Amino acid sequence: MTYFFETYGCQMNSAESAALLLVCREKGWAAAPDGENANLVLINTCSVRNTAEQRALGRIAMYAGVKKKRLAAGRNLALVVAGCMAQRMGEKLREKFPAVDYVMGTASRSTFPLILDAVGKALRDESPDRSVDPGRGFPDVNSGEPAFAFSPAHLEEGRFRSFVPVMHGCDSFCSYCIVPYVRGREVSRDPQMIAEEIRLVGERGVREITLLGQNVNSYNWNGGELDFAGLLGLVAAEAEKSGVRWLRFLSANPKDFSGRTIRAMAEHPGFCRHLHLCVQHGSDGILATMNRGYTRERYLALVREIRAAMPGISLSTDILVGFPGETEGDLEEVLSLMDEVRFLYAYTYHYNPMEGTAACDMPGRVAEEVKRERLSRVIALQKKHTAALLKERIGARETVLIEGISRKNADELVTRTERDEMVVVPGSASMIGSFAELTLSGLRGNTFRAKEFTLCPGG
Numbered sequence: 001m002t003y004f005f006e007t008y009g010c011q012m013n014s015a016e017s018a019a020l021l022l023v024c025r026e027k028g029w030a031a032a033p034d035g036e037n038a039n040l041v042l043i044n045t046c047s048v049r050n051t052a053e054q055r056a057l058g059r060i061a062m063y064a065g066v067k068k069k070r071l072a073a074g075r076n077l078a079l080v081v082a083g084c085m086a087q088r089m090g091e092k093l094r095e096k097f098p099a100v101d102y103v104m105g106t107a108s109r110s111t112f113p114l115i116l117d118a119v120g121k122a123l124r125d126e127s128p129d130r131s132v133d134p135g136r137g138f139p140d141v142n143s144g145e146p147a148f149a150f151s152p153a154h155l156e157e158g159r160f161r162s163f164v165p166v167m168h169g170c171d172s173f174c175s176y177c178i179v180p181y182v183r184g185r186e187v188s189r190d191p192q193m194i195a196e197e198i199r200l201v202g203e204r205g206v207r208e209i210t211l212l213g214q215n216v217n218s219y220n221w222n223g224g225e226l227d228f229a230g231l232l233g234l235v236a237a238e239a240e241k242s243g244v245r246w247l248r249f250l251s252a253n254p255k256d257f258s259g260r261t262i263r264a265m266a267e268h269p270g271f272c273r274h275l276h277l278c279v280q281h282g283s284d285g286i287l288a289t290m291n292r293g294y295t296r297e298r299y300l301a302l303v304r305e306i307r308a309a310m311p312g313i314s315l316s317t318d319i320l321v322g323f324p325g326e327t328e329g330d331l332e333e334v335l336s337l338m339d340e341v342r343f344l345y346a347y348t349y350h351y352n353p354m355e356g357t358a359a360c361d362m363p364g365r366v367a368e369e370v371k372r373e374r375l376s377r378v379i380a381l382q383k384k385h386t387a388a389l390l391k392e393r394i395g396a397r398e399t400v401l402i403e404g405i406s407r408k409n410a411d412e413l414v415t416r417t418e419r420d421e422m423v424v425v426p427g428s429a430s431m432i433g434s435f436a437e438l439t440l441s442g443l444r445g446n447t448f449r450a451k452e453f454t455l456c457p458g459g
Helices: 011-026 050-072 084-089 092-096 109-125 179-183 191-203 228-242 259-267 284-290 296-309 328-341 368-393
Strands: 002-007 040-045 078-083 102-104 161-165 208-212 246-250 274-276 314-321 345-350 397-405 412-417 422-426 435-439 442-444 447-449 453-455
Touching: 002 011, 011 040, 011 078, 011 109, 011 161, 011 208, 040 050, 040 084, 050 078, 050 084, 078 084, 078 109, 084 092, 084 102, 084 179, 102 109, 161 191, 191 228, 208 228, 228 246, 228 259, 259 296, 296 328, 314 328, 314 368, 328 368, 345 368, 397 422, 422 435
Parallel strands: 002 040, 040 078, 078 102, 161 208, 208 246, 274 314, 314 345, 422 447
Antiparallel strands: 397 412, 397 435, 412 422, 435 453, 442 447
């Protein structure tokens, strides 16, 4: 039996797909080179924006066509839709696409081993010359009321970087965001499970871990027994013992970012000097309508506190423009905040309503052409800041993690600094997964160049 996964959306989806891949391997399934030749295709979906859902729906329609051809030839294909869109749409997905055999929401991953067993048995029992009903699916899988549970491991075989989820869900209810509705309320993971996974990935040669959560810094175990700052201390200690050198985390909400968390990062050198700190907007009025839970000044004060504790840290962010009620004056506040903070990079997008969120029915919609024009100004300013910040870094001596071979030149390596900057340097594939030191000698676009590197002690 063979499987093929397509994963869309955030790093949490990537981690959860990795956990499901481990289940496949434990049950003796093998990876297929593509979906058209697999026995089971799983599409792990995202609902953060309409464009993400439309892309997933297009892929489902494509595989429905593949399944129809396979059935006509006497061979079946199990089609599984998982993730946030599966949670949001539920059985409506099967009504829209009868070719979908299983809809597995974010709280239903415990059914996946049952799905594999049901599909495997059905395919083994099929006779090659049996008459095939084009609408025939696979046996229903019913494990009762679904309940979220963390997977024991999320390691992708052969990788030297790994995601480790520490909490799930979100209680913030930002007015534009579907996450609390498709991921549910916040659930923190047992710190002993987290420590055990860190030990596991360290034994497998992982050099860098990213802690994940929809609102990662709201981690709260057992009614306050351990908060996020305390977790960072535990993680740093386990990583050091396990040989994991670099630590990161995503995604941090400014409203939950405490001084203790900043101190924990500053005190433990394993935490990389880069932080993704989502601001979303620069206007207090829009931030309040978004229900972000902080003001512009609180965000700027937090940035100052972080930079005072960790000089040289780089910051990145998310910026959403064109929100209902946004004025030109509101946009100017976004631009002025960007000038003050000077983000290394930003994920920028304009507002599109998502059914099921509070903002979907808000008055004051901004015209599409206005949203696009405002977004273009934000992007242009961010490009200016990125170019200036990178230029200032030329000549710096940096430690990097060697990530892979350059797509443009097989004789060059792609590396990353702890500040989340990309550096290309001559080298061979045998060095991938090693730490090295180099000098940033030049720039090509937003990628640094280096002439040579020296491996760090221990590789």
